[in-house]
Amino acid sequence: MSGNMNLTLKVWRQKNGGSKGELVTYPVSDISPDMSFLEMFDVLNDQLVTEGKEPIAFDHDCREGICGMCSMHINGHAHGPKDQVTTCQLHMRSFKDGDTIVVEPWRAAAFPVVKDLVVDRSSFDRIIAKGGFISVNTGNAKDANNLPIPKVDADKAFEAAACIGCGACVATCKNSSAMLFVSAKVAQLSLLPQGKAEASQRVLNMVAQMDEEGFGSCTNTGACEVECPKGISIQNIAIMNKEYLKASVVSEQEAQ
Template structure:
């Protein structure tokens, strides 16, 4: 494909902090290469703003390799932009053509308050993990891979669930701002492996409780989360979470866990 340069109009959400209300600001950027990533385009914009003595646009990013889950832009109505199974940092400017207008918003959910501009506070995810997304046993050194036989399909499903990078695109994409796909991935990868078994009965219950306490919406099986997930986390995990949750409720241990 031929490389090309383009001039773009950007409508970017600007917000000072979580206390103030924000608004869109329009920018023009020129000579953007089709080979740039979306975040590199934002670097160009910010250098331009710094040169003009203006406040650069704050946005989250870290690895820029599509694996860390830090980038978080809602681009023209799509979490991580229009490409499927893709993060914002791996969205490339060849998607756009000269003269395009791109609307960039932060993840919008009451459980993800805006810190500044396009940066949102996703620590509610951390608190959900703290509520049960771990194992307490000391696993020691890594043992021989074949010492603990695990069915191949089981291991594959656990791996697919563990691929969740916790970026929050599921919440951003969900019309209900629900975090079910994230929670279900975190519950699933432990529920499918023997290491996760001892705390299995309380895990789903406690994590779902924390999810509700954080103010996320409830799942109505719309499926926009799965469509937007950069790691292709499947809705099957939500079905598994529901099974785990019922199991958690039926056994008394969930309630005991709460009382402790």
Template sequence: MSTGNMNLTLKVWRQKNSKDQGRLVDYKVSDISPDMSFLEMFDVLNEQLISKGEEPIVFDHDCREGICGMCSMFINGRPHGPKQGITTCQLHMRSFKDGDTIVVEPWRAQAFPVIKDLSVDRSSFDRIIAAGGFISVNTGSAQDANNIPIPKQDADAAFEAAACIGCGACVATCKNASAMLFVSAKISQLAHLPQGQPERYRRVQSMVAQMDAEGFGNCTNTGACEAECPKGISLENIALMNRDYYSAKFLKEEEIH
């Protein structure tokens, strides 16, 4: 951990468009405050590039407070960098040392094509949600307390699954580029609540089918996704998705789908 300002070498992935081959380019940044976030350091670098007349580095970001799921940098071999339970925007330069070399790459997956530089197209996630990650009827405004009794454990499990921000770190770190942690969180948040029951078994089948169609890999239970998830989504969700999928395919009558 550093306290004084630091000088760093960055190796950043530059890629003109989805067709371009892309390559790592070296950049030097100096006098970086340890209190800067990683994205603020990139802002400084981009200012430098603009003043030199070079094209700035494209990277995704929005809320910069760890809840939107937009930022997506693969930093020194890990999604969202070296710390656990945070997104790239919450990563601060005090996590690095003066003189460090930092490699920054985009998420890499067949289903996440690079748009430009560090920005990837994650609309495959949107298509998976559109395939069934919703409740079809209007559930109305918030119910009166205890109007629909829900056991606390179920409410907690649903809330924990709902913490998923869809950033794609699970896919990025998975050796198979599998999206199962994301998909299982989106299934689980509804499977634990009464409003999610009517479409529960239709949902798991259509979302898994869409996930497969998007070209994500298959889960091999290495657990890397759970370890790197900024929101701590648990592998228990994948087990629940598997159970629901088997129930749907092997136990339910055809009419239910």
């Protein structure tokens, strides 16, 4: 696949977590508008390998917008200029021939750079491990009608569950806050009967871990929901705030 787009890329290169990085300029030519952004990077890396240079390290896995691995901050936008797509779903037709594109890794103290555009997002895993699940032994699947769930709640929980944990919210937030990510899981489980039993414990523990990881706090600018590739709403953050208030004031549960 080749095309006729010529672009100038400015990509963040950083040898490892301890070293100082910088933006390096790479011209790329014959790019097809039908390529995805990552395929364009594959072309560039091929070119670098042929020239005997170190290829650019970047995260990717499924390349169909569900794994949440691709994490590029493109021209000042998490996952690039288009709404509700991940970097792998962004196509070169979203750019113009001759464009200069600046590509940086997510910037957050809780997401340290591993190499080039790859950041360590295990802080998200540690938050989920603190309660982003239900520990009820369910046995065989119950008949669905045994657990009536109002349609409104089911829809809200489903929308929150669409979070792929890519970290675009943290990357976008001026405070590098993880509130949208954490609240999506808290809200999803607090809305469903299966999640209610552990709701207080969950929100206290997950928030405590979120703070420990060094994420900032929420200023309600709403930028996260604009850049979220899955359209997670900040209404989830309000649900988490309410759950936290309830867990702290009403319940006797303590963070563990």
